[in-house]
Amino acid sequence: MFARYKDLVEEGLAGMVPFPGLADLNIPMQYHLGWTDRDGNRAATPASQGKALRPTLCMFACEALGGDLGQAVSAAAAIELIHNFSLIHDDIQDQDAERRHQPTVWSIWGQPKALVAGDSMQCLGDLSVLRGAQLGVSPATAVRVSRILTEGYLEMIEGQCLDLGFEARTTITTDEYLHMIACKTGALIRCSVEIGAALANDDPEVTSAFASFGNYLGRAFQIRDDYLGVWGDEVATGKSTESDIRRRKKSFPAVFALDRASGGARQDLHRIYAQEELSDSDVERVMTIMDELGAPQYANRLTSESAEQATLALAAVDLPGWVRDEVDQLVDFLARREF
Amino acid sequence: MFARYKDLVEEGLAGMVPFPGLADLNIPMQYHLGWTDRDGNRAATPASQGKALRPTLCMFACEALGGDLGQAVSAAAAIELIHNFSLIHDDIQDQDAERRHQPTVWSIWGQPKALVAGDSMQCLGDLSVLRGAQLGVSPATAVRVSRILTEGYLEMIEGQCLDLGFEARTTITTDEYLHMIACKTGALIRCSVEIGAALANDDPEVTSAFASFGNYLGRAFQIRDDYLGVWGDEVATGKSTESDIRRRKKSFPAVFALDRASGGARQDLHRIYAQEELSDSDVERVMTIMDELGAPQYANRLTSESAEQATLALAAVDLPGWVRDEVDQLVDFLARREF
Numbered sequence: 269m270f271a272r273y274k275d276l277v278e279e280g281l282a283g284m285v286p287f288p289g290l291a292d293l294n295i296p297m298q299y300h301l302g303w304t305d306r307d308g309n310r311a312a313t314p315a316s317q318g319k320a321l322r323p324t325l326c327m328f329a330c331e332a333l334g335g336d337l338g339q340a341v342s343a344a345a346a347i348e349l350i351h352n353f354s355l356i357h358d359d360i361q362d363q364d365a366e367r368r369h370q371p372t373v374w375s376i377w378g379q380p381k382a383l384v385a386g387d388s389m390q391c392l393g394d395l396s397v398l399r400g401a402q403l404g405v406s407p408a409t410a411v412r413v414s415r416i417l418t419e420g421y422l423e424m425i426e427g428q429c430l431d432l433g434f435e436a437r438t439t440i441t442t443d444e445y446l447h448m449i450a451c452k453t454g455a456l457i458r459c460s461v462e463i464g465a466a467l468a469n470d471d472p473e474v475t476s477a478f479a480s481f482g483n484y485l486g487r488a489f490q491i492r493d494d495y496l497g498v499w500g501d502e503v504a505t506g507k508s509t510e511s512d513i514r515r516r517k518k519s520f521p522a523v524f525a526l527d528r529a530s531g532g533a534r535q536d537l538h539r540i541y542a543q544e545e546l547s548d549s550d551v552e553r554v555m556t557i558m559d560e561l562g563a564p565q566y567a568n569r570l571t572s573e574s575a576e577q578a579t580l581a582l583a584a585v586d587l588p589g590w591v592r593d594e595v596d597q598l599v600d601f602l603a604r605r606e607f
Numbered sequence: 608m609f610a611r612y613k614d615l616v617e618e619g620l621a622g623m624v625p626f627p628g629l630a631d632l633n634i635p636m637q638y639h640l641g642w643t644d645r646d647g648n649r650a651a652t653p654a655s656q657g658k659a660l661r662p663t664l665c666m667f668a669c670e671a672l673g674g675d676l677g678q679a680v681s682a683a684a685a686i687e688l689i690h691n692f693s694l695i696h697d698d699i700q701d702q703d704a705e706r707r708h709q710p711t712v713w714s715i716w717g718q719p720k721a722l723v724a725g726d727s728m729q730c731l732g733d734l735s736v737l738r739g740a741q742l743g744v745s746p747a748t749a750v751r752v753s754r755i756l757t758e759g760y761l762e763m764i765e766g767q768c769l770d771l772g773f774e775a776r777t778t779i780t781t782d783e784y785l786h787m788i789a790c791k792t793g794a795l796i797r798c799s800v801e802i803g804a805a806l807a808n809d810d811p812e813v814t815s816a817f818a819s820f821g822n823y824l825g826r827a828f829q830i831r832d833d834y835l836g837v838w839g840d841e842v843a844t845g846k847s848t849e850s851d852i853r854r855r856k857k858s859f860p861a862v863f864a865l866d867r868a869s870g871g872a873r874q875d876l877h878r879i880y881a882q883e884e885l886s887d888s889d890v891e892r893v894m895t896i897m898d899e900l901g902a903p904q905y906a907n908r909l910t911s912e913s914a915e916q917a918t919l920a921l922a923a924v925d926l927p928g929w930v931r932d933e934v935d936q937l938v939d940f941l942a943r944r945e946f
Contacts, residue, residue, distance in 0.1 A: 292772070360719075361723070379700075383696055410746070411737060411749050426630070429629065
């Protein structure tokens with residue numbers, strides 16, 4: 269499925285970036301998208317690119333409902349641009365020097381330029397979605413799609429706020445965590461599916477079923493992401509598996525462990541998470557506690573449950589067999605992926 | 608004119624900020640808009656607020672063409688939010704600790720939160736303009752208005768790039784400078800007028816005449832701003848008049864002086880602008896050179912010319928007498944203002 273939409277999505281993105289007039293912001297943007305090196309030379313292998321999950325979901329939802337893929341291209345590109353803009357700003361916020369094994373935009377060009385590169389990518393996302401009106405999307409649908417995307421992006425910011433708030437806390441319930449990821453990651457994934465569906469049909473119930481599918485998909489995706497952030501293979505994920513613990517990130521395994529641990533384990537966790545910096549043995553101790561509490565198994569169970577709920581959300585919608593098959597493959601891939 | 612639209616504009620803004628779910632981002636946003644102190648207490652005097660120039664222009668253009676002011680409110684609020692978001696990010700970029708005699712958002716809440724507060728204000732701007740569709744604006748017009756705003760904002764970013772590029776250069780022509788300010792400040796001012804007109808009429812020539820009016824108005828506004836940044840009254844403007852020179856800002860007086868100076872004055876300027884930090888006597892020397900070259904008079908001439916061109920741009924449009932009178936007052940105010 270990812271391969272099928274690749275060319276169209278790339279075409280949509282290439283219609284926006286580089287953008288005439290944005291001068292030397294174009295290289296940081298192309299670099300961040302994995303297209304060029306820091307000097308603007310086209311990358312030999314596009315290995316550093318992301319999965320393009322969101323635009324793929326948008327295109328798939330549109331095709332699944334018999335929509336015109338050509339009309340979905342600019343929205344799909346818009347979503348990918350909004351997602352990537354948020355990553356550029358996230359990296360500034362979190363002071364992350366690396367992403368996907370590469371130095372981040374701010375760490376090469378400095379914070380002021382990275383900030384503006386992010387702002388401009390966000391703006392190109394807005395513009396891309398509005399361009400849909402030139403591809404035959406009706407103005408009413410274009411407004412609706414813009415709204416879904418803008419509101420989804422606002423939810424993403426809410427999620428970032430919640431996540432920042434978690435940093436200072438040691439007790440976070442699983443429900444609070446699930447609400448946070450539903451906003452921070454889930455909203456844009458849901459939007460991708462919802463927009464694809466909205467472009468292809470006018471039945472609010474069908475679009476809402478797809479939105480719900482996207483919601484559960486987003487949850488499965490994020491919990492898997494959190495799992496991989498602790499127990500994943502560093503080479504496959506492009507992230508240091510230690511970093512989530514070392515950075516005392518309140519991802520699912522940590523939330524779970526802080527919630528469930530008792531006795532000495534609980535004391536250790538609270539002591540370790542109260543420190544500014546973690547030693548190697550701190551990181552090891554946290555991992556041991558997580559293992560003892562069954563955190564990896566519990567994370568996997570939550571992922572599987574969310575994956576099932578995603579599939580169920582589409583049960584009432586009349587869909588061709590190939591769509592059901594691909595839904596199953598997609599859900600399976602997101603729940604089991606190693607990268 | 609500013610007083611006439613004040614309540615409506617404030618109502619439009621209050622419909623967006625504070626925004627449910629944005630939790631502790633709401634206080635930095637309200638604080639930046641001059642509504643509250645840093646603890647979220649409503650400000651006793653709204654003295655720290657800006658002029659609300661852009662939303663006022665939007666409302667005025669709409670009313671001048673007999674449009675429905677109620678339909679312009681959400682667009683006017685959107686423009687003010689986009690403008691203010693850009694200020695929050697500008698302050699981070701420029702590391703400015705004060706704006707309008709108050710500590711800037713990043714200097715109180717830190718860069719990460721200021722970055723997200725800016726992003727969320729931008730998003731609320733996007734959302735506000737889309738909400739116009741609920742106020743009776745047709746979807747086609749809503750898409751058009753969104754596009755004007757998004758493209759204008761993109762031009763603003765282009766202007767920021769050009770401005771950043773100027774920092775490293777000592778030779779900048781007046782034309783290059785005028786192009787930079789046409790993007791950086793002019794675009795959003797032009798948009799304000801253009802959007803107000805687009806909401807009130809369907810004649811592209813009329814809207815384009817208003818856009819051109821906005822362009823010249825923006826130029827007059829910015830050159831006056833640059834003038835005040837060097838020769839203005841510190842108390843009235845809320846900016847330190849020394850700061851533009853001390854920070855070696857390539858505003859109009861500096862561009863003009865670097866372009867026109869010769870002999871010893873030229874050598875002095877190049878020496879001073881090549882330094883990392885300027886002493887009091889450096890600042891004085893620069894001001895003396897600017898005076899000797901007639902920079903203040905030239906800046907005033909350019910402002911007056913732009914103001915005249917602004918008025919001329921509307922000459923061919925059929926407008927009631929009260930509109931012409933208010934155009935004259937507005938142009939006069941922007942060209943002569945002391946704050």
